Amino acid sequence: MDYVNAFWVGGIICALAQILLDRTKLMPGRVMVLLVCGGAVLGFLNLYEPFQEFAGAGASVPLLGFGNVLWKGVKEAVQAEGFIGTFMGGFKAAAVGTSAALIFGYIASWIFEPKMKK
Amino acid sequence: MEKEKLEKEYEQYVKEKTPVHNVYMNMLKAFITGGAICVIGQFILNYCKGKGIAEDISASWTSLSLVFLSVLLTGLNVYYKIAKWGGAGALVPITGFANSVASPAIEYKKEGQVFGIGCKIFTIAGPVILYGIMTSWTLGVIYYFLIKAGVTL
Numbered sequence: 001m002d003y004v005n006a007f008w009v010g011g012i013i014c015a016l017a018q019i020l021l022d023r024t025k026l027m028p029g030r031v032m033v034l035l036v037c038g039g040a041v042l043g044f045l046n047l048y049e050p051f052q053e054f055a056g057a058g059a060s061v062p063l064l065g066f067g068n069v070l071w072k073g074v075k076e077a078v079q080a081e082g083f084i085g086t087f088m089g090g091f092k093a094a095a096v097g098t099s100a101a102l103i104f105g106y107i108a109s110w111i112f113e114p115k116m117k118k
Numbered sequence: 119m120e121k122e123k124l125e126k127e128y129e130q131y132v133k134e135k136t137p138v139h140n141v142y143m144n145m146l147k148a149f150i151t152g153g154a155i156c157v158i159g160q161f162i163l164n165y166c167k168g169k170g171i172a173e174d175i176s177a178s179w180t181s182l183s184l185v186f187l188s189v190l191l192t193g194l195n196v197y198y199k200i201a202k203w204g205g206a207g208a209l210v211p212i213t214g215f216a217n218s219v220a221s222p223a224i225e226y227k228k229e230g231q232v233f234g235i236g237c238k239i240f241t242i243a244g245p246v247i248l249y250g251i252m253t254s255w256t257l258g259v260i261y262y263f264l265i266k267a268g269v270t271l
Binding site for chain 2: 002003006007008009010011012013014015017018019020021022023028029031032033035036037040041044056057058060061062063064065066067069070071073074075077078082083085086087089090091094096097098100101102104105106108109111112113114115
């Protein structure tokens with residue numbers, strides 16, 4: 001059942017983002033920024049956690065989930081460290097995703113050659 | 119007079135050449151692609167949890183695996199094809215983020231380590247990280263003062 005929920009919830013988030021791409025002049029980069037910021041706000045409003053419990057990876061894999069993780073990191077750091085925590089939690093929470101993308105991306109630039117534009 | 123006529127002709131030309139998006143078809147493709155990527159994520163998540171790994175570490179392993187797969191497919195020029203078909207379905211998941219990091223790193227390597235790869239690797243990741251951090255920091259400050267004011271979320 002969790003596979004079914006992951007599929008349709010993740011799919012719907014992507015289908016809605018497709019409307020943004022097709023019907024507005026929003027470029028892919030802007031859509032990504034919007035999703036991450038939106039995820040953080042939804043997390044702040046306590047809406048994302050229950051949603052993620054239901055949808056599992058359908059909620060955590062889209063970039064909305066990345067925004068929610070950022071917010072969760074800040075929240076936990078504020079609870080533990082007070083004000084300085086607002087500067088600590090975000091990068092810590094985003095560490096795995098961004099580090100992995102940068103490290104693998106950089107290694108990929110050694111291995112793979114640029115594609116010729118056809 | 120002549121100019122107006124030319125402008126009208128040009129408008130007509132642009133209208134003819136602009137591809138008409140079939141939004142519903144694109145949405146269906148995005149739905150299938152995005153859903154499939156999330157199912158792969160769920161599979162990795164379940165596998166990790168099945169091994170007795172804690173919930174949040176399992177989520178980290180899931181991100182790590184998806185990012186790795188996405189970078190690999192980007193290098194092999196396969197992700198580009200998935201994105202061409204799936205549109206937002208390939209953009210919205212974390213694999214789209216990884217693709218937006220790996221793709222310029224490979225594409226601009228000829229321009230050098232610092233100004234080629236170093237700068238261009240952040241073309242999309244830079245804005246995403248900047249505004250993600252700004253948003254969560256702002257919310258964190260609000261949260262801090264709410265706690266100070268005795269409001270519990």
